[in-house]
Amino acid sequence: MLKALHNFGEYVLLMQRTFSVPERFGVFFRQMLQEIYKLGVDSLWIVIFISLFIGAVLTVQVGLNITSPLIPDFTVGYITREVVLLEFSSTIMCLILAGKVGSNIASELGTMRVTEQIDALEIMGVNSANYLILPKIAGFVLFIPVLVIISMFFGIGGGYLMAYLSSMITVAKYEFGIMFWFSPFNITYSVIKSMVFAFIIASVASYYGYNVRGGALQVGKASTNSVVMSSVLILAFDLIITNLMLGR
Amino acid sequence: MIEVLNLYKSFENKTVLTDVSTVFEKGKTNLIIGRSGSGKTVLMKNLIGLMTPTSGEILYDRRSFSKMKKPELKNLRREMGMLFQGSALFDSMTVLDNVMFPLTMFTRDSYKERVNRAKFCLERVNLNDADDLYPAEISGGMMKRVAIARAIALNPDYLFCDEPNSGLDPKTAMLIDELVHDITKEYNMTTVINTHDMNSVMNIGEKIIFISGGRKAWEGTSAEIMSSTNKELNDFVFASDFFRRMKE
Numbered sequence: 001m002l003k004a005l006h007n008f009g010e011y012v013l014l015m016q017r018t019f020s021v022p023e024r025f026g027v028f029f030r031q032m033l034q035e036i037y038k039l040g041v042d043s044l045w046i047v048i049f050i051s052l053f054i055g056a057v058l059t060v061q062v063g064l065n066i067t068s069p070l071i072p073d074f075t076v077g078y079i080t081r082e083v084v085l086l087e088f089s090s091t092i093m094c095l096i097l098a099g100k101v102g103s104n105i106a107s108e109l110g111t112m113r114v115t116e117q118i119d120a121l122e123i124m125g126v127n128s129a130n131y132l133i134l135p136k137i138a139g140f141v142l143f144i145p146v147l148v149i150i151s152m153f154f155g156i157g158g159g160y161l162m163a164y165l166s167s168m169i170t171v172a173k174y175e176f177g178i179m180f181w182f183s184p185f186n187i188t189y190s191v192i193k194s195m196v197f198a199f200i201i202a203s204v205a206s207y208y209g210y211n212v213r214g215g216a217l218q219v220g221k222a223s224t225n226s227v228v229m230s231s232v233l234i235l236a237f238d239l240i241i242t243n244l245m246l247g248r
Numbered sequence: 249m250i251e252v253l254n255l256y257k258s259f260e261n262k263t264v265l266t267d268v269s270t271v272f273e274k275g276k277t278n279l280i281i282g283r284s285g286s287g288k289t290v291l292m293k294n295l296i297g298l299m300t301p302t303s304g305e306i307l308y309d310r311r312s313f314s315k316m317k318k319p320e321l322k323n324l325r326r327e328m329g330m331l332f333q334g335s336a337l338f339d340s341m342t343v344l345d346n347v348m349f350p351l352t353m354f355t356r357d358s359y360k361e362r363v364n365r366a367k368f369c370l371e372r373v374n375l376n377d378a379d380d381l382y383p384a385e386i387s388g389g390m391m392k393r394v395a396i397a398r399a400i401a402l403n404p405d406y407l408f409c410d411e412p413n414s415g416l417d418p419k420t421a422m423l424i425d426e427l428v429h430d431i432t433k434e435y436n437m438t439t440v441i442n443t444h445d446m447n448s449v450m451n452i453g454e455k456i457i458f459i460s461g462g463r464k465a466w467e468g469t470s471a472e473i474m475s476s477t478n479k480e481l482n483d484f485v486f487a488s489d490f491f492r493r494m495k496e
Contacts, residue, residue, distance in 0.1 A: 023353055116336040123296055123408075124350055125325030 011207045017129040018137070018206070031135035032142075039101050039136065039202075040143030044150065046100060047093060051084075051151040054092075055158025058083055063168035076169050077159065077177020082186075084155035089148050090190040091238050094197035097147075098230040102205040105136055106226040109209025110219035118210070129210065137202040144198035145191045152187070193241050197234050204230045249274045250295065250406065250438055255304035257290055264290045265462045268304070275436045277429050277452045279443055282459035283484060289410070291459060292442045296330060296408050297321070308406065326354055329399030329437075331409040331428075335391040337383040337398070343370070344379040347397045354402060369397040373427060389420035393427070400431060407432065409441040413448060421445065425452050446491060449473065458484070 022028035062076045109132060112118050121128040156178055163174035208226035212218050250272040257265040264287045272278040282288045293299040295306060297313060306313040308324060316324060330336075337346050347366035351357060357365070370376065373393040378386055386394070392412060399407060409428060413421035429452040432439040441448065449456060453470040458481050466481045473485055486492045 027352060111339075115334055115339075116332045117338055119298060120330065120332060120336040120338075122298065123325060123328060123330045124353070125322045126353055 010211065011203075014129055014133070014207055014210060015203060017127060018133045018203075020127060020130050022130060022134065023126065027131075028135060031131075032139045035135045035139030036143045039104065039140045040147060043097060043100060043147060046096070047147050047151050048154050050093070050096060051089065051154035052158040052161075054088060055080060055084060055155035055160075056162040057158075058088075058155075059159035059162040059174070060166070060168065063162075063166075072173075073169050074173045074177035074180060077163070077174040078180050079177075080159040080174075081156055081178040081182070084152055084159075085186045085190055087238075088155055089151035090194040090197065091234065093148065093151050094144075094194055094201065094234055095231055097144075098197075098201045098234060099227050101140065102201050102226045102230050103223040105202060105205035106209035106223040107219055109133075109206060110212035110222045113210065113212045114215055114219060133203070133206040133210065136206060137199060140202045141195050141198045144194045148191055148194045149187075152190070189241075189245050192245070193238065196237055196241060200233045200237065201230045204233065249309055250440065251305075251307040251310075252291075252295070253305045253307065255291070255294060255306070256302045257287075257294060257299065258302045263302075263462060265294070265301075268459070268462075268464050270457050270464060270467060272438050272440050273455055274438045275433065276454040277432050277439045277441060278455045278457070279441050279449060279453045280457050280459060281444055281449060281484070283444070286459045287462040288442050288459045290462075292408060292410055292440070295440060296328065297325070326350075326402055327405040329402070329404035329407045331392065331395045331399050331407070331412050333411040333414050335383070335388075335395040337391055337394055339383055342380050342382055343375070343386065343394050346383070346394055347401055350398065350401050365401060366397070369401050370394070372400070372431070373397045388415050389417075389424065392416065392420075392424050396424075396427060396431065400435065403435060405437060407435075407437045407439040409439070409443075411443055411445075412441060413443065413445045418447065422447065422451065428452070446485060446488075449485070460484070 058080045059076055062079045066075055109118075112132070118128045118132070121131060159178075160171070160174060163169050163171050205223075205226040208222040208229070209219075212222045252268055252270050252272075255265055255268040256263065268291060280288045280291060290299065294301050301314070308327075311320070311324070313321075313324070337343075338349065341349065344363070344366055347369050348362050351362040351365055355362070367379070370379065370393075373396050375390060375393050375397065378390060378394070383391060383394070407428070412424050412428060416424065425448050428439060428441065431437070441452075443449070450470050450473075453473075456466075456468060456470060456473065457464055458466040458478070460480045466476060466478045468476065473481070476482065
């Protein structure tokens with residue numbers, strides 16, 4: 001318990017150093033664009049691939065499990081849309097990205113720490129936390145809505161493809177289902193949630209990477225710890241945010 | 249000139265440095281020597297501000313490090329250059345970008361002026377055609393040269409070198425020693441080198457401080473080492489047959 005409090009204190013202090021005015025805005029902006037590319041654009045293919053398949057599998061699963069004649073066929077499209085919009089594209093996708101992006105950040109910063117690159121920045125008088133971490137957090141938080149929207153599109157598209165290719169449900173019924181009782185607020189809710197998750201992924205991974213002590217073994221450990229901790233926090237915050245935004 | 253006054257450094261219950269007082273002179277290559285674990289790295293880390301002394305004072309040209317406010321400390325850091333044991337070059341930047349980095353962060357120079365200055369520094373360390381290479385693509389000796397070029401980019405008043413010869417062949421090690429020595433004279437810097445390479449001690453040691461068990465056990469010049477009667481120093485310096493025979 002004491003260790004957890006100590007770690008939390010360290011995390012808060014690191015964030016305090018991170019969220020200060022950048023030394024050079026031009027440098028910060030350039031760094032942020034690089035991070036958007038590295039953490040966001042580079043994740044596009046995995047987001048598209050997973051979303052497409054999960055959307056398709058969801059349609060098959062729901063189609064196979066709804067056998068009652070009292071439940072209309074368009075429910076398959078409706079459920080696929082709700083699952084993709086409310087949970088899959090934000091929470092599950094962020095859990096997957098915690099593995100890809102989180103381990104990338106933690107290992108990059110950890111390697112910089114053990115090879116004294118962070119010390120070199122400090123000795124030059126550069127606020128290393130602000131220079132290295134802020135562009136990662138800002139870049140990822142700003143780009144995650146794009147990833148989430150793309151995931152939604154391809155998730156629902158995967159289901160559409162399944163409806164088109166199989167005889168389980170007609171395309172017309174699927175289309176009716178995905179438009180049925182649609183609330184645009186669900187997209188807002190999902191995007192806000194994913195931005196919180198993006199902050200968790202980038203900041204927690206930065207904390208573990210930045211504070212590595214030792215060598216290559218510790219860099220690997222930090223990377224694993226960051227993924228585990230981010231995943232736990234994402235699930236906890238999912239519950240909190242859902243209660244705050246959708247709870248009655 | 250750097251003055252160290254009654255410096256103590258402890259970690260919890262363990263005292264690593266005890267009452268160390270010395271002066272590192274301007275325009276000279278000052279060497280800190282001692283066995284592994286003797287406290288010389290801790291002394292160096294205190295000098296560059298990566299550690300805070302438990303008690304005692306460090307004066308940079310009569311300016312007390314511990315009494316400085318944040319902006320003064322920031323300015324002082326810009327007067328420092330550091331050559332790390334592993335070079336600590338930024339992996340994601342080319343050789344030219346590494347040398348330009350301090351100029352980009354701390355000067356208002358135009359891009360062209362920064363490039364010119366970085367190229368001048370690279371030429372000074374005899375690296376003319378490595379501008380576009382990444383640290384992973386150059387040899388250990390070249391990395392050290394780039395690190396020296398980066399360290400002198402801002403015309404520092406103080407240059408710190410942590411084991412500049414480690415991992416280098418004897419010929420390259422000698423070239424790096426001579427380069428550091430020449431640059432010290434050229435820029436009239438206060439250079440402090442942490443080493444246990446006896447060739448460096450004999451070649452460029454204008455002032456040598458011998459640390460043993462966390463205390464300053466001896467200080468003098470490379471010429472005085474030969475006639476020293478200090479047993480601890482003689483055991484360390486003349487540990488090999490070659491040096492023992494040379495002394496005799």
